[in-house]
Structure formats: C-alpha cells, structure tokens
Amino acid sequence: MTATASPIDSDAALGTPLLSVEGLTIDLPGHPGQRGLVEDVSFDLHRKRSLALIGESGCGKSLTSMAILGLLPPGLPVRAGSVRFDGVDLLDCDERDLRRVRGGPVGIVFQEPMSSLNPTMTVGDQIAEARRIHLGERKATALRAAEALLDRVGIPNARQRIRSYPHELSGGMQQRVMIAAAIACDPKLVIADEPTTALDVTIQAEILELLRDLRRDLDLAVLLVTHDLGVVADFCDDVVVMYAGHVVERTSVRGLFYEPRHPYSSALLAAVPQAGQPRTRLTVIPGRVPPAGRFPAGCRFQPRCEHALPDQCARPQPEAELSGGHRTRCGRVAAGAVTLKGVPRG
Ligand SMILES: Nc1ncnc2c1ncn2[C@@H]1O[C@H](COP(=O)(O)OP(=O)(O)OP(=O)(O)O)[C@@H](O)[C@H]1O
Ligand SMILES: [Mg+2]
Structure with a gap:
C-alpha cells in the first residue's frame, strides 16, 4: 500500500478552512454531561481537499458527519461545539436554513442509496427537484440538467433513465444516482459516509474512480467516512482517526501511514x-471498542x-x-x- 497524497501542508498555507469542526460533543441519551458518544471532536477540511474519517465500527464517525448537517437521530443532543461551514455556524442554523445547505452547497452520499432516494419518484424528478429548490430552475431546465448529471456520473441512456424509479436500477447505478443528486447544485463540499461499503468490489472501485474524477473536475472538498485504509491511501489528503468518540490523531495521509x-x-x-x-x-x-456509556x-x-x-x-x-x-x-x-x-x- 502506498500513500500518494502530498506532504503535510501547514494549515496557514491552506488558508481558512471550508469546514471547521471545533469541540463537537454529543451526549449519550440519559447521561447528559458525562463521557459523550462523541466528545471534543475537532478537525478542519480545506477547499478542494479530501479528508478521511476513519476508525473501527462504533467510534462515532457517522454521528460526527450527521451532526455537521443537523441530521442526528432525534434524542441525541449536541452538548457543545461549533461546525463552521463557509463562515456560518451550522449548529446555530434552524431546520429551514439547514435544508438550504443540504443538497445545495453540501452534497451528501450515504452507504445505502435506497435509504435516501425516494422510491415513489423517478430519479430524474428527484434530481430536478433539488435544482428547482436550490437553484430556482424551471422544471424543463432542471430535467435537462438531471439528464446531463446522470450522463456525467456514467449512467448509460440517461435520457431514458431519468424516467426510471430507484428500484429499477442496480445498487451501483443507485449509488451513481445518489452521487448525481449530491453534485446537482454545484456543492463546495460532499460528505460521503461509507459510499462503497454496500457494493461489490469491482463496483466499489468504479464508484471511487467516479468520485475522484468529480472531485478534480468540480473542485470539491470531500469528507469521506470509511473503514478502508486502502481507500484512504488512494483517495485522501488528510486523515482524522477516531476511537470511542474521540479524535485520537489528525494528520496528512503520509503522516498517518509513515x-x-x-x-x-x-x-x-x-x-x-x-x-x-x-x-x-x-x-x-x-x-473491542467499548460500548457507549462504558x-x-x-x-x-x-x-x-x-x-x-x-x-x-x-x-x-x-x-x-x-x-x-x-x-x-x-x-x-x-x-x-x-x-x-x-x-x-x-
Ligand atoms: N440513536 C442512538 N442512540 C444511542 N446511541 C447511539 C445512537 N446512534 C448511534 N449510537 C452509538 O454511538 C456510537 C457511534 O455510532 P456511529 O454510528 O457514529 O459509529 P460509526 O463509527 O459510524 O460506526 P460504523 O463504522 O459501524 O458505521 C455507537 O456506539 C452507537 O451505538
Ligand atoms: Mg457509520
């Protein structure tokens, strides 16, 4: 395994981070103020860079990435911290403001596309709807854009496919649709939580390749949650290692591996x-990782x-x-x- 990213860049040289998480702390329900599920988590992600959030199962990677966009399950309180994205503290935003951010300047890709895609709408309508809401496009324009986006993410016969429902597509194609939706409104940041884990190995490689191309072509910053150190080495610039709700190490990919x-x-x-x-x-x-609360x-x-x-x-x-x-x-x-x-x- 080789780490291909650039040497450690100093924070000063990279300028103001696009995303800055500071002291994020999420309480275990029923145990306020005690050792949190996620505690004192801090990291910066700079424009056009890719940062991996890694650690064994149950370390708090998904809770951290969900908290950034106000998507924590009900009953999980954020006790402390700030999440500054492009100068705005997202933890201070109400649900209406957060909806403008999600799917707009921040795209999201989850592990299970079917949990995020609406089974009752065609994939074209879902992508078009995002463009109508975030960019104010008219329906016909938004549908043309949806077709171009499906083509961009490698879905053959995009003109026909915009009329497909999610269940008519394979898992890999569904994930491509999720990615098309994530980039539909010209995001600056894409948060991808285990985007390839549910797919078989060859499809995983194709999806990563697609994400890599999009990142380069669209100047995206990517926050990638993954278990896979090979993916980290191939795809990322920087790494945050989490263990039992704490960040234990932050560095460049080279720093981590070597x-x-x-x-x-x-x-x-x-x-x-x-x-x-x-x-x-x-x-x-x-x-093993101790259970939450222990x-x-x-x-x-x-x-x-x-x-x-x-x-x-x-x-x-x-x-x-x-x-x-x-x-x-x-x-x-x-x-x-x-x-x-x-x-x-x-
Ligand atoms: N709604 C909830 N209520 C109570 N505890 C929760 C809740 N959701 C998650 N947890 C606990 O928080 C901890 C962190 O969960 P999280 O899903 O962030 O882990 P993860 O690092 O993403 O793991 P994986 O790699 O398996 O996806 C786990 O111990 C989990 O059991
Ligand atoms: Mg997770």
Whole structure:
C-alpha cells in the first residue's frame, strides 16, 4: 500500500478552512454531561481537499458527519461545539436554513442509496427537484440538467433513465444516482459516509474512480467516512482517526501511514496486509471498542493499548500538536516516550 497524497501542508498555507469542526460533543441519551458518544471532536477540511474519517465500527464517525448537517437521530443532543461551514455556524442554523445547505452547497452520499432516494419518484424528478429548490430552475431546465448529471456520473441512456424509479436500477447505478443528486447544485463540499461499503468490489472501485474524477473536475472538498485504509491511501489528503468518540490523531495521509503518532492508528496499520511485504501474521488489536456509556476515563484506547501505563493514561489526554500540524491525543507519544511503527516506505 502506498500513500500518494502530498506532504503535510501547514494549515496557514491552506488558508481558512471550508469546514471547521471545533469541540463537537454529543451526549449519550440519559447521561447528559458525562463521557459523550462523541466528545471534543475537532478537525478542519480545506477547499478542494479530501479528508478521511476513519476508525473501527462504533467510534462515532457517522454521528460526527450527521451532526455537521443537523441530521442526528432525534434524542441525541449536541452538548457543545461549533461546525463552521463557509463562515456560518451550522449548529446555530434552524431546520429551514439547514435544508438550504443540504443538497445545495453540501452534497451528501450515504452507504445505502435506497435509504435516501425516494422510491415513489423517478430519479430524474428527484434530481430536478433539488435544482428547482436550490437553484430556482424551471422544471424543463432542471430535467435537462438531471439528464446531463446522470450522463456525467456514467449512467448509460440517461435520457431514458431519468424516467426510471430507484428500484429499477442496480445498487451501483443507485449509488451513481445518489452521487448525481449530491453534485446537482454545484456543492463546495460532499460528505460521503461509507459510499462503497454496500457494493461489490469491482463496483466499489468504479464508484471511487467516479468520485475522484468529480472531485478534480468540480473542485470539491470531500469528507469521506470509511473503514478502508486502502481507500484512504488512494483517495485522501488528510486523515482524522477516531476511537470511542474521540479524535485520537489528525494528520496528512503520509503522516498517518509513515509516522503514526497514536498507538491506535499504528495498531490499525499493523492489521492491514502490506503489498510487497513478506507474508506475516496480521496483528489483530486485542479487545473491542467499548460500548457507549462504558468509555474509560482518560485515554479511551488505554485498555487495548500495548504502550499504556495505567496511572498516566487514566488521566485526561489533551490533544497535543507535534511538528507539521500533526496532532495526537496520546500524552506518552507527545512526550517522546513511545515510538510507533508505520508502513515501511518504498
Ligand atoms: N440513536 C442512538 N442512540 C444511542 N446511541 C447511539 C445512537 N446512534 C448511534 N449510537 C452509538 O454511538 C456510537 C457511534 O455510532 P456511529 O454510528 O457514529 O459509529 P460509526 O463509527 O459510524 O460506526 P460504523 O463504522 O459501524 O458505521 C455507537 O456506539 C452507537 O451505538
Ligand atoms: Mg457509520
């Protein structure tokens, strides 16, 4: 596996972030003010860049991305934080304002296209409706645009296909329709939560290729939620690693692969087979992510961490900034007491 993204860029050189999440904290229902489902999550995404949100199942990736657009399930309160998108704090917006953002300047692609597409409307009408609402187009113009969008995302016979209902399309084609809808109103940002997980491997590769082309052609920023480190290496510039509701590391893709600065990230990398390396036993991270409500105090990874020292790691671990904007939530790494292995360079 090779990391192909550019070297670490300093935040200053990249200018004001397009999306800036600061201290986002989501309470566990019934446990206000305690260790949150998502706690003190901060990261920046710059224009035209692609940022991966990674971590094992249950780490809070989807809650974080849903909170950005005010799409948290009912009963999950945001206790603290801000989500600035293009200068506006989305957490201060009411539902009407958020509807203008969703599907407009921010496009969304979910794992299951059928959960987002309306089964009772043709795909053409769904895309056209977004353009009528967000861009004020007339129906005929919006339908022509929908046809061009379906063509752009690689759907054959777009003129006929605009009259199809979602269930008449394969899973890969449905996901292409979702992507067409996400880019329909000239977004600056696309949030994609596991956009390829539900698809078979060849279709996954095609969808990623499509997202990569669109990102380049439309100058999009992309927030990509994924489990797949191969996708991160291929597609992304920057990475945020989440563990049990905390961000444990923030860096560039190169920083993560070659110089991980959190034991959890290093353990994730060790669990992935390396192309070109002799076959060795894969490391499995012992234990599992604690369920919500049972997060340990201090470092949440500590019970599974081979470098943990109980007294030190049970204390709160503030995020520390290392050189080049690389950030870790491991006090031992920040103090230089632990050296971690990344992927061999080559
Ligand atoms: N409505 C809810 N009420 C209570 N807890 C919830 C709710 N939704 C999610 N959670 C919990 O919040 C935690 C984070 O969930 P989230 O869906 O963000 O994880 P994820 O990182 O996206 O995982 P996956 O990779 O499996 O999609 C999990 O422990 C989950 O059980
Ligand atoms: Mg998820």
